[in-house]
Amino acid sequence: MSSQPRKKRLLNISKNHILNTTPKAGIKKIDISVGILSYRSAKLCDIKNRTVYITTWVLKHIYDRHFEIYDIVVKNLYLIISSPDTIYWNKKHRRGQYLFYKSINNVSILLVLEEMKKKCFIVTVFNTNERYLSKLEIVNQEGQRTPHRTVK
Numbered sequence: 001m002s003s004q005p006r007k008k009r010l011l012n013i014s015k016n017h018i019l020n021t022t023p024k025a026g027i028k029k030i031d032i033s034v035g036i037l038s039y040r041s042a043k044l045c046d047i048k049n050r051t052v053y054i055t056t057w058v059l060k061h062i063y064d065r066h067f068e069i070y071d072i073v074v075k076n077l078y079l080i081i082s083s084p085d086t087i088y089w090n091k092k093h094r095r096g097q098y099l100f101y102k103s104i105n106n107v108s109i110l111l112v113l114e115e116m117k118k119k120c121f122i123v124t125v126f127n128t129n130e131r132y133l134s135k136l137e138i139v140n141q142e143g144q145r146t147p148h149r150t151v152k
Contacts, residue, residue, distance in 0.1 A: 007078055010034055010054075014074050017056050023064050030056045035081035037120065044087055044139050045098050047115055052081045054122040066126050069107060073125045076104050080111050080125075088136040096123045099136065108133075 017027050037050040063070050084100035096112035110128040
């Protein structure tokens with residue numbers, strides 16, 4: 001499935017299950033395929049299954065907690081997944097191993113990706129800033145850690 005049918009399905013599910021719901025309203029859980037990791041990203045992160053999923057529960061969380069970026073995120077998930085500006089290691093003791101960073105329309109977006117049961121899931125997405133990014137380490141070519149401040 002190419003990015004356009006995935007995007008259309010995601011927008012339809014968002015419209016039918018997420019938009020205009022009350023905070024913390026119960027919704028049906030649906031796994032949605034939203035994109036494919038690039039070969040480079042999959043190799044850097046040592047991820048075998050390149051298909052990325054998001055659940056309606058995570059969409060609802062983003063809608064409730066990060067409403068200001070919800071539309072940008074839903075319309076650009078495939079772009080964040082397929083061509084992140086930078087991939088960071090997540091902080092220890094946080095859910096999700098990898099943080100995919102993308103600047104879209106001057107909004108800095110960080111997508112948290114976790115590999116579970118041989119599938120990749122988005123566990124949350126939020127807006128960020130340079131101060132937060134400066135505390136993270138970048139996944140480098142060898143899958144090792146490089147401090148953010150040393151990379152230009």
